[in-house]
Amino acid sequence: MDTVVEGLKLMPINNYIILSSLLFVIGLVGVLTKRNALVVFMSVELMLNAINLLFAAFSVYHNNSAGQVMVIFIMVVAAAEVAAGLAILVLTYRTNHSIDINLLNSLKH
Amino acid sequence: MEKQIAMSNFLVALIPLLPLLSFLIIGLNYKKLNKTITGVLASGSVFISFILSVVAYFQVKAGATFEVNLFEWIATEKFVINFSFLIDPLSSLMLLVVTGVGFLIHVYSIGYMKHDEGFNRFFAYMNLFVFSMLILVLGSNYVMMFIGWEGVGLCSYLLIGFWFKNTEYNNAAKKAFIMNRIGDLGFLLGMFLLYVTFGSLDFKTVFSLAASYPVGSTIIVTATLLLFVGAIGKSAQIPLFTWLPDAMAGPTPVSALIHAATMVTAGVYMVARSQAIYVLAPLTMDVIAITGIVTALLAATIAIYQNDIKKVLAYSTVSQLGYMFVGLGVGAFTGAMFHLTTHAFFKALLFLGAGSVIHALSGEQDIRNMGGLRKALPVTFMVFLIATIAISGIPPFAGFFSKDEILVHAFAHNKIIWGLGFFTSLLTAFYMFRLLFLTFSNSFRGTAEQKHHLHESPKVMTIPLMILALLSVIGGFIGIPEVMGGHHALNQFLGRVFTAPAEELGLSHSMEWILIAITVIGAVLMIVFAWLRFGKKNLVPAGDEAARPALAKLFMHKWYFDEIYNTIIVKPLFWLSEFFHKIFDVKIIDGIVNGFGSLAVWAGGRLRYIQTGNIGFYLTAMVLAVVVILFFMLAI
Numbered sequence A: 001m002d003t004v005v006e007g008l009k010l011m012p013i014n015n016y017i018i019l020s021s022l023l024f025v026i027g028l029v030g031v032l033t034k035r036n037a038l039v040v041f042m043s044v045e046l047m048l049n050a051i052n053l054l055f056a057a058f059s060v061y062h063n064n065s066a067g068q069v070m071v072i073f074i075m076v077v078a079a080a081e082v083a084a085g086l087a088i089l090v091l092t093y094r095t096n097h098s099i100d101i102n103l104l105n106s107l108k109h
Numbered sequence B: 001m002e003k004q005i006a007m008s009n010f011l012v013a014l015i016p017l018l019p020l021l022s023f024l025i026i027g028l029n030y031k032k033l034n035k036t037i038t039g040v041l042a043s044g045s046v047f048i049s050f051i052l053s054v055v056a057y058f059q060v061k062a063g064a065t066f067e068v069n070l071f072e073w074i075a076t077e078k079f080v081i082n083f084s085f086l087i088d089p090l091s092s093l094m095l096l097v098v099t100g101v102g103f104l105i106h107v108y109s110i111g112y113m114k115h116d117e118g119f120n121r122f123f124a125y126m127n128l129f130v131f132s133m134l135i136l137v138l139g140s141n142y143v144m145m146f147i148g149w150e151g152v153g154l155c156s157y158l159l160i161g162f163w164f165k166n167t168e169y170n171n172a173a174k175k176a177f178i179m180n181r182i183g184d185l186g187f188l189l190g191m192f193l194l195y196v197t198f199g200s201l202d203f204k205t206v207f208s209l210a211a212s213y214p215v216g217s218t219i220i221v222t223a224t225l226l227l228f229v230g231a232i233g234k235s236a237q238i239p240l241f242t243w244l245p246d247a248m249a250g251p252t253p254v255s256a257l258i259h260a261a262t263m264v265t266a267g268v269y270m271v272a273r274s275q276a277i278y279v280l281a282p283l284t285m286d287v288i289a290i291t292g293i294v295t296a297l298l299a300a301t302i303a304i305y306q307n308d309i310k311k312v313l314a315y316s317t318v319s320q321l322g323y324m325f326v327g328l329g330v331g332a333f334t335g336a337m338f339h340l341t342t343h344a345f346f347k348a349l350l351f352l353g354a355g356s357v358i359h360a361l362s363g364e365q366d367i368r369n370m371g372g373l374r375k376a377l378p379v380t381f382m383v384f385l386i387a388t389i390a391i392s393g394i395p396p397f398a399g400f401f402s403k404d405e406i407l408v409h410a411f412a413h414n415k416i417i418w419g420l421g422f423f424t425s426l427l428t429a430f431y432m433f434r435l436l437f438l439t440f441s442n443s444f445r446g447t448a449e450q451k452h453h454l455h456e457s458p459k460v461m462t463i464p465l466m467i468l469a470l471l472s473v474i475g476g477f478i479g480i481p482e483v484m485g486g487h488h489a490l491n492q493f494l495g496r497v498f499t500a501p502a503e504e505l506g507l508s509h510s511m512e513w514i515l516i517a518i519t520v521i522g523a524v525l526m527i528v529f530a531w532l533r534f535g536k537k538n539l540v541p542a543g544d545e546a547a548r549p550a551l552a553k554l555f556m557h558k559w560y561f562d563e564i565y566n567t568i569i570v571k572p573l574f575w576l577s578e579f580f581h582k583i584f585d586v587k588i589i590d591g592i593v594n595g596f597g598s599l600a601v602w603a604g605g606r607l608r609y610i611q612t613g614n615i616g617f618y619l620t621a622m623v624l625a626v627v628v629i630l631f632f633m634l635a636i
Helices: A002-010 A013-033 A037-062 A066-096 B002-028 B035-061 B089-112 B119-138 B142-160 B167-198 B203-210 B218-234 B243-249 B252-261 B263-273 B282-304 B309-329 B333-360 B378-392 B398-413 B415-440 B448-453 B459-479 B489-494 B509-536 B550-556 B558-610 B615-635
Strands: B066-075 B080-087
Touching (some): A002 A037, B002 B035, B002 B080, B035 B066, B089 B263, B089 B459, B089 B489, B119 B252, B119 B263, B243 B252, B252 B263, B252 B309, B263 B333, B282 B309, B282 B398, B282 B550, B309 B398, B309 B415, B333 B378, B333 B459, B378 B459, B378 B509, B398 B459, B415 B509
C-alpha cells in the first residue's frame, strides 16, 4: 500500500490539478451549452468527478484521509442526484416527448 | 411600649390599605358581586379607616407623631425615596375629614346609585379615590404626595366620565384631566427644583434645610410658585378653574366627595404642609392671596347667574377654595385648614342635598323647574337650609367661624383683600339663598308627572345628610376665636405643625367685634334681599337667551373664560394639529413608508423580466454569480 502512495507521489501535484481543472471546465461548458438534459447530467457528473479527483489527490499528498471520505460522500450524493434526476427526465419525456431543457420553461403545460 | 408602637405602625398602614383592598376586591369581581355586599364592603372599609384615624387623632393629640416607613421605594446613591407615612396634627385633621366625610358619602351613594347598572364600578372607583387621597395626605415626602395627587386626578377623571356613553361627560372628564395635568407640570418642576436645591424630597429634610435660606431668596420663591401652580390646577383657581364646573357631569356623590370636600382641597393642604418654605417667600404668599381673592370674587359673580343647581354649588366651591387660598396667602394657615374642614362638612352636605333633590325629580337639575320642594322633601330642606346658613357665615354655624378667621387675618394683612373678601361673602349669602328659595319655596314649577313622583329620599341617604348637618352646625366650635372667649382648639392642635410665628394681628378686640358685626349684618341683609326677590316676589330667572344688561351677561357667560380659552388655546392647537397632520404625518411620514412600498413594487416590476423560465439562462447566471463570488472572496 505504501508503495502505491509513494508511486502516486512521484507525479507532481500540478498534473492532477491541471487534469481536474480541464475536466471541470469541460463539464461546465457541457452544462452551459448542451440542450439535451441527459448530456447536461453527464456534464454535471464530469464536474463532480473532477472535484473527486482533486480531493483524492490532495488527500494523498497531505496524508490526510478526510479528502477520501469526502470523495465517498460526493459519490453517494451524485448517485442520489442521478437517481432523482433520471426519474424526472423519464417523466419529462412522457409529457413532452423530448428532453430538451429549453422546453422546461413553465411550471405547467 | 415598643410593642405598642409597632402595633400602631401596622394600624397606620392599614388606614390607606383598607380602601385599596376593598377597591381590589370590588374591582376584580365587579361583575359578580351583588350590590349589598359591594355597598357594605366599600363603606365598611372606609369606616374602619375612619375609626383608625380617630384612634390616631387621639394619640396625636396626646403629643405623638407617627412616622411609618413601610419600605425603601427608590434607593440610588443620591436619590432615596421611602414609602413612608407621616401622621402629625395636620395630616391627622385631613385623615378625619377624608375618611369621615368619605364614609358618609359612601353610605349616601348606596341609596343614590341603587338603580345604576355601574353600581359596583362606582364603588370601586370611590374606594380607589379614598386610597389615593389618603396616600396624598399621609405621604411623608413630595413624591408620595405626588402619587396620591395623580391618583386622585385619575379617579376624578374616571368618576366625572362615569356615565361614559355621554360624549359631553367624557369631554368634561378629559378637560378636568388635562387642566390638572397643566398644574401637575408645575408641581413636578417645583419638586425637581427642590430636589436640585436640597438633595431630598422628604418634608422634614427640605424644611429644615430651607430654614437656612434668607427670606425671599429666588430659589425658594421659584419653587413655591411652581408648587402653587400645581395647587392652582388641583384646587381650581384662576386661571385653571374652568374644569371644576364641568366636572359636575359626574354622579352627585362624586361632586360632593371629590369636587367639594376632599380632592380640590389638596392644593390647600399642600401649601399648608409646605408652610415652612412658603413663609420664606413673601412674593409667593402675595400671589396666593391675590389669586385666591380674585378667584373667590369671580366665581361668586358667576354663581349668581347660574341656573343649574350643581353649577351654583360648583362655582360656590371655587369661590370658597379661593377663600382658603386667601387664608394661606395672608398667613392664616390654621384659618385655611379650619375653613377647609368646615367647608368639607357644609359643601358635602349641600351637594348631597342637591343630589337628594335631583334624585326626587328623576334627574332634573334646573332650578327654574323646581320650587316648593319644602313640603315634599322636608328632611332635605332642613339640612339644605342649615348648610346654606353655614356657608353664608351666620353664627353660630360652622362657616361663620372659619370665614371670620380668614377675614380678620385678611383685614390685618391688607384692607383691599378684606374688602373684596367681604363683598364675596355678601355675594355668597345672596346666591346661596337664591338657590335655596328657588328650589324649596313657593310652588312647584316642573311637570305634573315630576310632581307625582316627588318623594323624600330613603333613610340610607337622609341619615348621612343629618350627620353632616349636625357637623355643619357644631363644626365651627373647634375654632372659637379668643375674642369670643374661646381658646381656639384647632389653633393649639395645629400649632405643632405651623411652627412659623403667626403674624401679629395687631387688632383690638373691639375692632374684631366690628368686623364680625359688619360681615354678619351684611350677610343677613343679603339674605333678606334674596328672600324679597325669590321668596316673596317669586321671581324666576329668565331663559338663557333673554336680554340682559352687559354685566349680567358677562357673569352668566362665566366671564367668557371658556370662549377665550377656546380661541387662544384650543383652536390654535387644533389648527397646529391639523397642520402637522397634513404636512408631517400625511406627506412626510406616510410618504416615506409608502415610498418604500412603491420602491419594492417598482423594483419587482423590473426584476421579474429576468425570471424567464429558461434553464440555460439560469445555469449561466448561476455560474457567473459563483465566479463573481469567487473573485470577490479572492480579492478579500
